[in-house]
Amino acid sequence: MIVQKFGGTSVGDVDRIKAVADHVARTVRTGNQVVVVVSAMGKTTDDLIRLSKEVSETRPGRELDMLLTSGERISMALLCMALADLGVSALSFTGSQAGIITDTDHTKAKIVEMRPNRLLETLAEGKVPVVAGFQGVSLEKDVTTLGRGGSDTTAVALASALGADYCEIYTDVSGVFTADPRVVPNAHKILKISFEEMLELAASGGRVLALRSVEFARNFHVPVHVRSSFTWEPGTWVQEEDETMEQAVVSAISHDTGEVKVTITGVPDRPGVAARVFREVANRGINVDMIVQNTSTDGLTDISFTVPNYEMKVALEVMQSVAPEVGARDSYADSGIGRVSLIGAGMKSHPGVTATMFETLAKEGINIEMISTSAIRISCVVRQEDVEKAVKALHEAFEL
Amino acid sequence: MIVQKFGGTSVGDVDRIKAVADHVARTVRTGNQVVVVVSAMGKTTDDLIRLSKEVSETRPGRELDMLLTSGERISMALLCMALADLGVSALSFTGSQAGIITDTDHTKAKIVEMRPNRLLETLAEGKVPVVAGFQGVSLEKDVTTLGRGGSDTTAVALASALGADYCEIYTDVSGVFTADPRVVPNAHKILKISFEEMLELAASGGRVLALRSVEFARNFHVPVHVRSSFTWEPGTWVQEEDETMEQAVVSAISHDTGEVKVTITGVPDRPGVAARVFREVANRGINVDMIVQNTSTDGLTDISFTVPNYEMKVALEVMQSVAPEVGARDSYADSGIGRVSLIGAGMKSHPGVTATMFETLAKEGINIEMISTSAIRISCVVRQEDVEKAVKALHEAFEL
Numbered sequence: 106m107i108v109q110k111f112g113g114t115s116v117g118d119v120d121r122i123k124a125v126a127d128h129v130a131r132t133v134r135t136g137n138q139v140v141v142v143v144s145a146m147g148k149t150t151d152d153l154i155r156l157s158k159e160v161s162e163t164r165p166g167r168e169l170d171m172l173l174t175s176g177e178r179i180s181m182a183l184l185c186m187a188l189a190d191l192g193v194s195a196l197s198f199t200g201s202q203a204g205i206i207t208d209t210d211h212t213k214a215k216i217v218e219m220r221p222n223r224l225l226e227t228l229a230e231g232k233v234p235v236v237a238g239f240q241g242v243s244l245e246k247d248v249t250t251l252g253r254g255g256s257d258t259t260a261v262a263l264a265s266a267l268g269a270d271y272c273e274i275y276t277d278v279s280g281v282f283t284a285d286p287r288v289v290p291n292a293h294k295i296l297k298i299s300f301e302e303m304l305e306l307a308a309s310g311g312r313v314l315a316l317r318s319v320e321f322a323r324n325f326h327v328p329v330h331v332r333s334s335f336t337w338e339p340g341t342w343v344q345e346e347d348e349t350m351e352q353a354v355v356s357a358i359s360h361d362t363g364e365v366k367v368t369i370t371g372v373p374d375r376p377g378v379a380a381r382v383f384r385e386v387a388n389r390g391i392n393v394d395m396i397v398q399n400t401s402t403d404g405l406t407d408i409s410f411t412v413p414n415y416e417m418k419v420a421l422e423v424m425q426s427v428a429p430e431v432g433a434r435d436s437y438a439d440s441g442i443g444r445v446s447l448i449g450a451g452m453k454s455h456p457g458v459t460a461t462m463f464e465t466l467a468k469e470g471i472n473i474e475m476i477s478t479s480a481i482r483i484s485c486v487v488r489q490e491d492v493e494k495a496v497k498a499l500h501e502a503f504e505l
Numbered sequence: 506m507i508v509q510k511f512g513g514t515s516v517g518d519v520d521r522i523k524a525v526a527d528h529v530a531r532t533v534r535t536g537n538q539v540v541v542v543v544s545a546m547g548k549t550t551d552d553l554i555r556l557s558k559e560v561s562e563t564r565p566g567r568e569l570d571m572l573l574t575s576g577e578r579i580s581m582a583l584l585c586m587a588l589a590d591l592g593v594s595a596l597s598f599t600g601s602q603a604g605i606i607t608d609t610d611h612t613k614a615k616i617v618e619m620r621p622n623r624l625l626e627t628l629a630e631g632k633v634p635v636v637a638g639f640q641g642v643s644l645e646k647d648v649t650t651l652g653r654g655g656s657d658t659t660a661v662a663l664a665s666a667l668g669a670d671y672c673e674i675y676t677d678v679s680g681v682f683t684a685d686p687r688v689v690p691n692a693h694k695i696l697k698i699s700f701e702e703m704l705e706l707a708a709s710g711g712r713v714l715a716l717r718s719v720e721f722a723r724n725f726h727v728p729v730h731v732r733s734s735f736t737w738e739p740g741t742w743v744q745e746e747d748e749t750m751e752q753a754v755v756s757a758i759s760h761d762t763g764e765v766k767v768t769i770t771g772v773p774d775r776p777g778v779a780a781r782v783f784r785e786v787a788n789r790g791i792n793v794d795m796i797v798q799n800t801s802t803d804g805l806t807d808i809s810f811t812v813p814n815y816e817m818k819v820a821l822e823v824m825q826s827v828a829p830e831v832g833a834r835d836s837y838a839d840s841g842i843g844r845v846s847l848i849g850a851g852m853k854s855h856p857g858v859t860a861t862m863f864e865t866l867a868k869e870g871i872n873i874e875m876i877s878t879s880a881i882r883i884s885c886v887v888r889q890e891d892v893e894k895a896v897k898a899l900h901e902a903f904e905l
Contacts, residue, residue, distance in 0.1 A: 119559045153579065159519045161586030168589070171597045172582035175575035179553065182572035186561030189568070197571045202646065223646075246602065246623075 106228075106269040107132065110142040110238065110260035114277040115334035116180045117147035125275075125334060126187035129233065133193055138228055140267060141195075141235040142260040143184055145176025166211030170240075170250045174200070177237035177256075185235050195233040198223060200240030201248065205259065207241035213252035214241055219266035228267075236263060254315020261318045265325035272322070272329045274314065279333040280340030281306065281313050283505040284358040288496045292505070295356060299346040302356050302448050305482040308394075309446035310361025319343065346450060354458060355449035355503040360492050362443040364394060365417045366475070368409040369424050371434025374401035378431050379408060385427045391416045395444075395477040395484060405434075409475060411486065414440065442474065443492035446484040447499065453480050465502040471495055506628075506669040507532065510542040510638065510660035514677040515734035516580045517547035525675075525734060526587035529633065533593055538628055540667060541595075541635040542660040543584055545576025566611030570640075570650045574600070577637035577656075585635050595633040598623060600640030601648065605659065607641035613652035614641055619666035628667075636663060654715020661718045665725035672722070672729045674714065679733040680740030681706065681713050683905040684758040688896050692905070695756060699746040702756050702848050705882040708794075709846035710761025719743065746850060754858060755849035755903040760892050762843040764794060765817045766875070768809040769824050771834025774801035778831050779808060785827045791816045795844075795877040795884065805834075809875060811886065814840065842874065843892035846884040847899065853880050865902040871895055 109129060116122050132139050144150075153172050157164055181197040188195040204220030224234040238256025243249045251258050257274055264272035281303070284292040298306075300323035307316040313331055322329050322343065332340030372378055379398065386393055396410040412420045417438050424436035445466075452458050462483055466473060471494065475486035487495055509529060516522050532539050544550075553572050557564055581597040588595040604620030624634040638656025643649045651658050657674055664672035681703070684692040698706075700723035707716040713731055722729050722743065732740030772778055779798065786793055796810040812820045817838050824836035852858050862883055866873060871894065875886035887895055 119556070122560055156519070156579075157583060157586055160522055160583045161590050163589040164586050165589050168582040168585040168597055171578055171585075171599075175578040175582075178571055178575040178578070179556075182568040182575075183557060183560045185568040185571075186557060186564050189563040189565050190561050197568055199571075199648075248599075 106138040106140070106267060108140045108142060108260050108264040108267070108269045108272040109275065110256060110273065111144065111275045111334055112256065112277070113144040113147050113150070115275050116143055116184065121334075122180070122183050123187050126184060126191055126193075128334070128337065129188060130191040130193045133233060139233050140224060140228070140263055140269065141184065141233060142238045142256060142263060143177060143180045143235060144238050144256040145173075146180045149176040149179070167247055170211050170248050173250055174237065174240045174248050177239060181235045181237050188233060188235075193233055194231070195235050196227050197235045197237070199237050200259070201242035203234070203236045203263070205241035205262070207243050207249045207251070209243040209245055209247065209249070211247075211249055214243065214249035216241060216251070216258070216262055217244070219262060221263065221266050224263070224267065251317075254318060257315040257318030258321055261321040261325070261327050261329065264327045265321065269327070272327050274329055274331045275334035276313065276331065277333065277335060278313060279336055279338055280331050281311065281343070281357065283356070284496050284500045285360065288360070288493050289358075289500045292500065295341050297342045297344065298356060299450050300343060301346070301481055302450050303343045305446070305448045305479065306357055306359050309448070309482065309484055310359045310363070310444060311357070314343070354451040354455045355447050355505065357448050358496055358499050358503075358505065359446045359448065360443060360496050361446075362489055362492055363414050364411040364442065364444060365414055365438050365440040366409055366411050366442045366486060367417070367420050367424060367436070367438045368407055369428060369433050369436040370407045371405045372408055373432050374404050374406045381431055382408060382427055385423050386420065389419050389423055391420055391423070395475055395486065397475045397477070411442070411444070411475070441489050442486050443489040444484050444486050445492060445495045445499065446482055447503070448482050450481050452483070459483055461502060462499065465498050466495055469494055469498050506538040506540070506667060508540045508542060508660050508664040508667070508669045508672045509675065510656060510673065511544065511675045511734055512656065512677070513544040513547050513550070515675050516543055516584065521734070522580070522583050523587050526584060526591055526593075528734070528737065529588060530591040530593045533633060539633050540624060540628070540663055540669065541584065541633060542638045542656060542663060543577060543580045543635060544638050544656040545573075546580045549576040549579070567647055570611050570648050573650055574637065574640045574648050577639060581635045581637050588633060588635075593633055594631070595635050596627050597635045597637070599637050600659070601642035603634070603636045603663070605641035605662070607643050607649045607651070609643040609645055609647065609649070611647075611649055614643065614649035616641060616651070616658070616662055617644070619662060621663065621666050624663070624667065651717075654718060657715045657718030658721055661721040661725070661727050661729065664727045665721065669727070672727050674729055674731045675734035676713065676731065677733065677735060678713060679736055679738055680731050681711065681743070681757065683756070684896050684900045685760065688760070688893050689758075689900045692900065695741050697742045697744065698756060699850050700743060701746070701881055702850050703743045705846070705848045705879065706757055706759050709848065709882065709884055710759040710763070710844060711757070714743070754851040754855045755847050755905065757848050758896055758899050758903075758905065759846045759848065760843060760896050761846075762889055762892055763814050764811040764842065764844060765814055765838050765840040766809055766811050766842045766886065767817070767820050767824060767836065767838045768807055769828060769833050769836040770807045771805045772808055773832050774804050774806045781831055782808060782824075782827055785823050786820065789819050789823055791820055791823070795875055795886065797875045797877070811842070811844070811875070841889050842886050843889040844884050844886050845892060845895045845899065846882055847903070848882050850881050852883070859883055861902060862899065865898050866895055869894055869898050
């Protein structure tokens with residue numbers, strides 16, 4: 106059994122939908138059980154969000170979810186019709202009908218339970234279930250959405266719940282690359298990558314898979330095959346680390362220019378101050394990424410952290426309200442930054458990687474503003490205009 | 506308690522949606538409980554149908570329903586958002602969530618049960634339920650649609666199930682007129698009309714209310730107020746016949762140029778032949794309107810009937826297959842016809858109406874091809890190019 110997920114560009118127009126139907130039909134005819142997950146067509150979701158902004162300033166989350174879930178209805182119904190033309194009996198299911206039960210946190214709900222009974226019945230009848238990605242139904246029977254990249258999460262969660270052999274994520278790129286091919290022309294496709302590396306990649310700017318879907322895949326041991334719905338060539342397998350996997354010191358280089366650095370200065374260097382600051386940030390639902398606290402001089406310190414661009418306004422509001430409370434001097438945001446990260450499972454046992462990274466950046470005259478590391482990742486915040494130069498130099502230095 | 510239904514043009518764009526929200530908010534603030542029913546925005550449904558035709562030839566009904574029901578999700582979510590901006594707490598509900606249970610006859614399902622528990626809870630909380638028109642959920646838990654004019658049916662069925670005082674149908678005309686104002690410039694708005702007259706009007710080309718919604722309103726005694734969402738002026742009340750209602754001999758003149766006449770010639774004049782013909786027609790789900798059978802000459806007769814334009818192809822297929830069986834000579838369709846009807850509850854007790862109608866048409870040199878009558882309606886089929894002339898002459902002859 107295979108779960109095949111098709112993103113927005115993969116079902117972007119009539120011809121793409123017919124091409125997807127053709128591929129699903131061929132997968133079925135070669136003897137596989139197939140469950141399909143689809144996103145909304147092309148820019149449908151963006152169009153609906155724009156429309157809602159024209160109509161309303163308040164935009165309650167429950168109604169935003171009701172609005173946005175219309176997108177997948179269209180793509181999945183059309184795909185089922187295209188499959189019918191090819192003689193493949195397919196039935197579309199909303200998130201609710203597919204038994205994707207979530208909490209009540211509208212616009213970014215979390216899956217709490219999977220009850221895919223109707224999908225199992227449909228498979229048992231020899232038919233193909235086509236499921237709306239990105240959506241679920243809350244315990245209070247309201248329609249919910251899973252937030253950014255939610256369709257990937259739907260696909261992986263279904264693969265796990267149904268016991269599928271693996272999950273195929275079809276997209277507009279042919280897999281995961283050693284670096285963004287638009288920046289590094291000789292970047293190459295990675296054939297296999299571990300869940301852990303993929304997690305770090307997704308968290309540090311790799312846009313191929315949504316972070317939550319990788320977490321899901323890792324937790325429930327679902328192998329994921331990321332591949333192109335335009336060339337249909339084999340892509341990248343995301344799976345448990347195994348012996349056949351080349352233990353590259355560095356597997357990939359990612360970059361992210363979609364963050365801002367928020368700094369609060371002149372903070373008294375006392376226990377509990379940082380906690381107070383980041384509790385406020387968390388209360389507003391902001392995901393903080395990197396955090397750096399300077400060494401204290403005269404009992405005062407600066408704290409910097411990065412957040413996604415679209416959270417900047419709220420983050421600054423929080424800083425302005427919390428600064429007087431903790432006795433800080435000032436707070437500001439810097440949107441001129443970018444992040445460059447090295448990812449590699451082999452890094453754990455190669456202590457020289459960090460040094461090589463810093464040397465490479467220094468040789469290019471690139472200043473490092475923040476540093477953060479994990480066992481298999483090193484990230485540096487640099488000036489945004491230096492990001493491409495850094496990625497190219499690192500790709501060469503580590504001989505990817 | 507009032508059920509307010511807004512059609513596609515009434516929620517056709519951002520400004521219209523805000524205007525509707527404003528009107529609903531004012532109705533709520535004057536102390537009414539309000540339940541809102543909305544259609545899809547403007548031409549959304551037509552656009553989706555066109556898209557489906559580009560993707561597929563087979564277009565299974567279940568998937569067509571899934572596709573089309575996305576339209577009302579968009580309009581109702583946007584309306585709830587606009588209401589939130591005005592400080593009115595509103596919750597949108599799909600047909601399924603609103604408890605509109607139907608049979609499984611996709612694309613033209615019939616309501617079998619109403620379970621509006623969630624709407625009642627929402628009203629009890631002082632909130633406004635906004636319900637998707639046109640849609641329901643089948644006993645097999647699949648999404649269904651109620652067919653043409655389905656949103657009117659949703660509104661009237663909800664008014665009945667919730668025990669609302671009346672149902673307001675907002676549209677782009679200001680009520681029911683004595684004739685189509687585009688044909689007869691001095692046609693005037695009817696203030697009150699009986700259910701029976703409205704039924705005949707709806708069945709004979711009046712496009713203001715869908716036939717099924719009028720049947721529903723009549724059967725469940727729901728007064729309906731048809732009015733404009735552009736001028737907001739009082740419109741036409743459709744209700745039980747009462748003493749205050751002016752017993753006009755003729756209330757209105759309707760016309761319909763959306764039908765074709767199908768004729769099967771040289772049919773043996775034997776018992777059972779007509780039954781055989783119309784059983785076949787019924788088996789294909791075609792609604793026949795008028796039927797005329799000529800007097801027999803030499804034991805042979807002709808049978809003519811009218812069907813909607815879009816059923817012509819299927820009707821002709823049926824005739825071609827049934828003609829040899831019943832020994833008929835030939836069959837053909839004539840799309841150059843139109844129908845003109847007089848409607849009036851007072852007609853029952855005024856036998857001269859038919860004669861006046863025929864005299865008026867004769868004076869204009871208009872030939873009558875078919876005639877059909879009920880207690881409160883007379884319809885004549887004439888050449889399509891004579892329809893407007895006939896409507897004008899009759900409007901004058903009956904001093905409307």
